[in-house]
Amino acid sequence: MYNYVVVNCSNCRTPLQLPPGATSIRCALCHAVTRIADPRDAPPSHSSSSHLGPPVPPSPYFHAPQGAPPNPHGRKKAVIVGISYRFSRHELKGCINDAKCMKYLLINKFQFPESSILMLTEEETDPYRIPTNKNMRMALFWLVQGCQPGDSLVFHYSGHGSRQRNYSGDEVDGYDETLCPLDFETHGMLIDDEINATIVRPLPAGVKLHAIVDACHSGTVLDLPFLCRMNRNGQYGWEDHRPRSGVWKGTNGGEVISFSGCDDDQTSADTSALSKITSTGAMTFCFIQAIERGHAATYGSVLNAMRTAIQNVGGSTPDLGGGMVTSLLTMLVNGGSLSTGGLRQEPQLTSCQPFDVYSRPFSL
Numbered sequence: 001m002y003n004y005v006v007v008n009c010s011n012c013r014t015p016l017q018l019p020p021g022a023t024s025i026r027c028a029l030c031h032a033v034t035r036i037a038d039p040r041d042a043p044p045s046h047s048s049s050s051h052l053g054p055p056v057p058p059s060p061y062f063h064a065p066q067g068a069p070p071n072p073h074g075r076k077k078a079v080i081v082g083i084s085y086r087f088s089r090h091e092l093k094g095c096i097n098d099a100k101c102m103k104y105l106l107i108n109k110f111q112f113p114e115s116s117i118l119m120l121t122e123e124e125t126d127p128y129r130i131p132t133n134k135n136m137r138m139a140l141f142w143l144v145q146g147c148q149p150g151d152s153l154v155f156h157y158s159g160h161g162s163r164q165r166n167y168s169g170d171e172v173d174g175y176d177e178t179l180c181p182l183d184f185e186t187h188g189m190l191i192d193d194e195i196n197a198t199i200v201r202p203l204p205a206g207v208k209l210h211a212i213v214d215a216c217h218s219g220t221v222l223d224l225p226f227l228c229r230m231n232r233n234g235q236y237g238w239e240d241h242r243p244r245s246g247v248w249k250g251t252n253g254g255e256v257i258s259f260s261g262c263d264d265d266q267t268s269a270d271t272s273a274l275s276k277i278t279s280t281g282a283m284t285f286c287f288i289q290a291i292e293r294g295h296a297a298t299y300g301s302v303l304n305a306m307r308t309a310i311q312n313v314g315g316s317t318p319d320l321g322g323g324m325v326t327s328l329l330t331m332l333v334n335g336g337s338l339s340t341g342g343l344r345q346e347p348q349l350t351s352c353q354p355f356d357v358y359s360r361p362f363s364l
Contacts (some may be wrong), residue, residue, distance in 0.1 A: 010034040015141040076112045076152045076364075078103075079139045081120045083131045083159035083182050090160060090180075096121050098158035098214060098284040105288050106154060110364045118142065122182065131159070133187040136179070140198045147254075149206025154364055155199065158284055161215030161261075162189060177221040179213075196223035196249055200352065203254030210364055211258035214283040218260035223249045224350040228357060232311070234304050238354040250352040257299065257352075259287060259306070262345035282310055283347050299349060300357035306347045 006015050007025070011032030016025050024035045082099025085091050099121050106112035118139055120131040128135055143153055160180035178189035200222055203209055213221050220227060220241060230236040242249065250256075261283030283306065290296055290305035349357065 078117045078154040095158040102156045133181040153209040156212045158214040163217045192223040203251040205253030207254040214261045228349040
């Protein structure tokens with residue numbers, strides 16, 4: 001479905017998608033022209049020198065994150081996307097809260113350097129950090145660019161998700177799952193095939209990537225080959241979602257595990273029913289709560305705790321406990337979304353390889 005060739009800009013090294021048949025491409029960021037005959041030697045264009053208007057801040061995607069050199073155990077990098085679609089009919093109230101909570105968790109619980117976390121929300125003033133289609137694609141390229149054995153990568157997304165008909169026969173349910181950037185109505189959605197090709201398939205041996213995707217229809221949004229089908233008693237089995245065509249959807253030796261907010265045919269809630277304080281994505285809140293309450297010994301215990309918490313919404317009032325996450329939520333602006341009754345969504349876990357979810361220790 002995707003016949004694009006990815007080349008690096010000859011000037012700023014930003015990955016560019018070359019349309020079929022093109023012999024050159026102009027970088028939208030630095031305006032340099034890369035000629036495909038020898039893209040590394042193509043001279044930079046100087047046409048941008050006559051560009052009028054205020055200077056554009058340097059793109060965060062040009063270089064590796066600043067800070068201390070990587071330690072012997074590898075670097076930690078994260079891309080966090082929270083989209084509220086404010087002032088539109090698609091507005092969500094909890095997604096930027098989700099992004100802030102996830103950043104807080106990664107820094108304080110898992111020692112991710114703040115300089116190695118790329119936040120994309122509407123609250124950002126840097127134009128490269130607004131969660132548009134182009135910026136989300138660039139952020140995903142940045143996340144895996146230059147990764148080395150020992151690195152730990154995280155992609156967190158909170159926003160709208162959707163699905164569209166798949167005609168290639170590669171999807172078990174006949175649909176491609178999608179993420180909806182801020183400008184999805186004019187610039188399109190990110191399709192699971194493209195997400196897989198960008199951050200899953202290139203991942204080399206020794207690199208670990210976790211995705212936490214809080215969106216509707218997100219069960220297999222990374223197009224990983226195996227889905228952990230778990231019942232309400234915690235019993236599970238792995239479903240094989242490898243395409244019948246034989247197209248490889250796994251990694252280049254690395255490890256990818258994804259937690260998602262719901263199954264492919266379900267929706268994910270944006271609610272204040274869980275926190276009782278402010279609006280959040282149900283899945284993000286329950287993921288962080290599972291870690292905060294000590295239920296993160298294994299991948300199975302995390303998934304079980306998330307599913308149990310969501311099943312119990314509408315029952316007894318949850319004990320928030322006053323821990324790290326609760327104190328952070330208290331600091332955030334109170335949202336207005338109300339929810340009564342239980343939530344129907346069931347968080348899912350997918351992976352590039354089957355494994356024993358109750359014996360493998362969870363870590364980011």
